[in-house]
Amino acid sequence: MxxxxxxxxxxxxxxxxxxxxxxxxxxxxxxxxxxxxxxxxxxxxxxxxxxxxxxxxxxxxxxxxxxxxxxxxxxxxxxxTQGNRQTTNRVLDMALEGDGMFIFANGVNAPTDPTVLNHPIDLGAVNLEYSRAGNMYLDSNGYIVNANGQYLVGDNNAAGNAGLIRIPENAASFSIQGNGTVNYIDPNGQTQVAGQIRLAKFSNPGGLEKIGGNMFRASVNDGMMSNDVAGLPDLIVPESDGTASIVSGALEMSNxxxxxxxxxxxxxxxxxxxxxxxxxxxxxxxxxxxxxxx
Incomplete structure (x- = not known):
């Protein structure tokens, strides 16, 4: 032949x-x-x-x-590569300008008591996924989640520990800064901090695995920045260590x-x-x- x-x-x-x-x-x-x-x-x-x-x-x-x-x-x-930025003027739409990814957690037993604002989580006990899609939402309990209902991971006690970010139900308004800080206005007109969004950084983002729903999963070749023996990501503050800045009111579109x-x-x-x-x-x-x- x-x-x-x-x-x-x-x-x-x-x-x-x-x-x-x-x-x-x-x-x-x-x-x-x-x-x-x-x-x-x-x-x-x-x-x-x-x-x-x-x-x-x-x-x-x-x-x-x-x-x-x-x-x-x-x-x-x-x-x-960086995708084009589309302005939406919606506070919970966030675009990343630079390197890094949002961190989302599955399997979190989040409290529904409206008086509990600070809820730390154990990253080793939940399933973590990553994404550049910044279209976020508030669920009925005030937690910031993505379109799939996964909780956005941040720091809600200013101690560098992982936690969920929750907006109180009596907040008059809220805003998100470039360094990920989430502020809200309480009933007394005072500015309070609900938490700070943290990012994960990868030296080889091409090594991440696409799993659908705009989400990525870590692999053995992604080069994740981590100081943990279990391979858990460092919770990096936006605009530090070469990570991205968060632009509220905009979305990063496809590249x-x-x-x-x-x-x-x-x-x-x-x-x-x-x-x-x-x-x-x-x-x-x-x-x-x-x-x-x-």
Whole structure:
């Protein structure tokens, strides 16, 4: 069987995967905090017909003769560049300008008593997820949560410990500062601090795993800044240690560039068509070999 036929099959599989990735990027062009993906390819092992030979006194060296056997998927990279900022003028919409991610907790037994404002949590006893999507909300108990109902992790006792951030039900208004401090106006007109939003930072954010719902999960290759043996994230204050500043009243949108995606889509489509042509041509050659008997 012709090697070109199998090379064509390998090429078609690769370009099909690239089209899948491009399609997902385009589908999420307006998704808050979405980070685009990129496909790379590698050549497969080559079949060596003749090995290389070194030069001698009477003859020069000869290069190896190899026939490639197609391509394969090299990687699908998550590109964590800054997305465009969209102004919303909504206090609970927060955009991150710089490095870092919001921290969210699942499995928290949050108190419903309205008089309990400070609620510390044990990061090792909850499931942590991370996101750049800053569209936050208040639940019926006054806690700041995301669109999935996961609690935003911060520091609510000024001691550097993890905790939930809660706005009292009798607060006249509240605001969020660039360093993550959440202030509210009490019934007496005095400014009080409800807590401070903390961020997680990763030296290799591309190593995070997408799990849907605008969320990421930590992996062994994300380079999380952590001083804990259990691999728990450091609660970094925004605008410190090179982390992002929080912009209230705005959202970070997707970093997908439609012009780039359309170009990649056309390239992948033409590459897929060319590989199908290779299979067709190889089949015609095989048909000619069969017809030699007639």
């Amino acid at each position: 012709l090697r070109s036929m199998y090379s064509g099959i390998a090429g078609m599989k690769g370009f099909q995967t690239q089209l899948d990735v491009v399609g997902n990027n385009i589908a999420n062009v307006n998704t808050v905090g979405y980070k685009k993906s990129r496909t790379t390819f590698q050549d497969m092992m080559s079949q060596t017909t003749s090995g290389a030979s070194e030069p001698t006194n009477i003859r020069g060296g000869i290069n190896a003769i190899q026939v490639g056997l197609g391509s394969q998927l090299g990687s699908i990279d998550n590109i964590h 997908v560039d439609l012009a780039e995606e359309f170009t990649d889509m056309i390239t992948a489509q033409r590459g897929f068509q060319a590989n199908t042509r290779i299979i067709t041509t190889s089949d015609e050659i095989l048909q000619e070999l069969v017809n030699l008997k007639r």
